Amino acid sequence: MSEPAVLFVDDEVNILKALQRLLRHEGWNVLTANRGSEALALLDQHPAQVVVSDQRMPEMSGVELLSSIRQRHPAMVRMMLTGYTEMNVAVDAINQGEIFRLITKPWNDEELKATLRQAFDHYALKNEIKRLNQVSREQNLRLQDMNRNLEGKVRDRTKQLAEKHQELRIAYVQTIRALAEAVDAKDSYTRGHSERVGVYASKMGREIGLPKEVIERVYISGLLHDVGKIGVRDAVITKPDRLTPEEYEEIKMHPEIGARILQPVEFLSDVVSCVRHHHEWYDGCERGYPDRLAGDSIPLPSRIIIVADTVEAMTSDRPYRKGMQLDAVERELVKYSGSQFDPRCVDVMLRLLEDEGDSFIKKDQKFDIHAFLEV
Ligand SMILES: [Fe+2]
Numbered sequence: 001m002s003e004p005a006v007l008f009v010d011d012e013v014n015i016l017k018a019l020q021r022l023l024r025h026e027g028w029n030v031l032t033a034n035r036g037s038e039a040l041a042l043l044d045q046h047p048a049q050v051v052v053s054d055q056r057m058p059e060m061s062g063v064e065l066l067s068s069i070r071q072r073h074p075a076m077v078r079m080m081l082t083g084y085t086e087m088n089v090a091v092d093a094i095n096q097g098e099i100f101r102l103i104t105k106p107w108n109d110e111e112l113k114a115t116l117r118q119a120f121d122h123y124a125l126k127n128e129i130k131r132l133n134q135v136s137r138e139q140n141l142r143l144q145d146m147n148r149n150l151e152g153k154v155r156d157r158t159k160q161l162a163e164k165h166q167e168l169r170i171a172y173v174q175t176i177r178a179l180a181e182a183v184d185a186k187d188s189y190t191r192g193h194s195e196r197v198g199v200y201a202s203k204m205g206r207e208i209g210l211p212k213e214v215i216e217r218v219y220i221s222g223l224l225h226d227v228g229k230i231g232v233r234d235a236v237i238t239k240p241d242r243l244t245p246e247e248y249e250e251i252k253m254h255p256e257i258g259a260r261i262l263q264p265v266e267f268l269s270d271v272v273s274c275v276r277h278h279h280e281w282y283d284g285c286e287r288g289y290p291d292r293l294a295g296d297s298i299p300l301p302s303r304i305i306i307v308a309d310t311v312e313a314m315t316s317d318r319p320y321r322k323g324m325q326l327d328a329v330e331r332e333l334v335k336y337s338g339s340q341f342d343p344r345c346v347d348v349m350l351r352l353l354e355d356e357g358d359s360f361i362k363k364d365q366k367f368d369i370h371a372f373l374e375v
Pocket residue numbers: 225226254278279
């Protein structure tokens with residue numbers, strides 16, 4: 001930075017010369033002018049931090065000069081150097097905030113220097129405050145900008161994540177479906193059985209008013225309820241005649257085998273017990289398996305699935321019989337309500353069959369994953 005500059009304005013040349021002499025060694029650039037107009041012209045060429053003006057001068061008074069400097073160079077520090085006779089004018093000017101300090105003639109050399117030093121410091125301080133204000137204003141703007149950007153980014157990312165999550169859930173359900181279809185394919189008579197049990201069970205869940213995530217669990221459990229049949233011999237599963245007691249024991253293993261197959265799959269952990277208990281009897285009698293649980297200790301999805309499973313099986317053709325009519329199915333449900341089935345689940349199923357009739361057991365229906373998972 002160039003050396004600090006001070007401009008003295010006085011119509012007495014001797015005073016200007018004396019001031020120049022006095023300040024020769026201070027390291028300041030000392031500018032002088034005889035009158036107001038000259039001072040203004042000079043300042044356009046040589047900017048100064050401090051101006052010190054006499055009051056009584058021809059053409060333009062000191063107060064007039066300083067107020068026009070205030071307009072053109074607002075940052076400049078303005079002072080007056082004046083005799084006692086012009087004191088009143090100078091005091092007025094100070095009171096109006098025009099002037100930083102007043103120096104009286106004749107001046108004390110050291111005081112004058114000290115006052116000038118203060119004026120330069122004052123200028124530097126004001127400048128620094130202005131600079132800091134500017135910096136903080138710019139930083140604020142930048143921060144606002146960053147905030148806006150960040151909000152947008154977070155919104156975009158959240159949307160992308162939600163979409164990815166949705167894709168993953170759909171892929172997950174499709175994978176489970178493929179597995180269920182593989183199980184059903186072991187026997188041409190049970191093709192589509194698992195999907196339909198899942199659909200019937202999910203409709204029951206909705207009718208009961210279960211929360212969405214539980215309905216999803218009910219559907220998935222329905223899809224997977226017979227997955228353990230993978231571990232049962234095909235000859236037993238596809239046997240068209242009555243099963244021997246030994247063969248029946250073999251079939252009865254499928255809920256346990258299913259639970260064992262699903263056990264290691266972490267994201268199916270809440271489905272495992274639903275699969276394991278889908279052949280328990282509500283009254284806890286020995287015909288239920290594998291654990292002879294009773295009542296509410298049987299998971300609700302299992303109690304739902306056993307009803308859905310029974311309706312699906314009874315209404316489908318088998319090698320040894322045709323699918324049953326709905327009224328016969330309803331009679332069976334009522335007959336076993338409270339023993340094999342949870343009466344509440346039977347009521348829900350009867351309501352659905354009443355409302356939907358034969359369309360409830362349509363063979364080609366599939367669970368609409370996209371509609372269901374739509375957020
Ligand atoms: Fe089963």
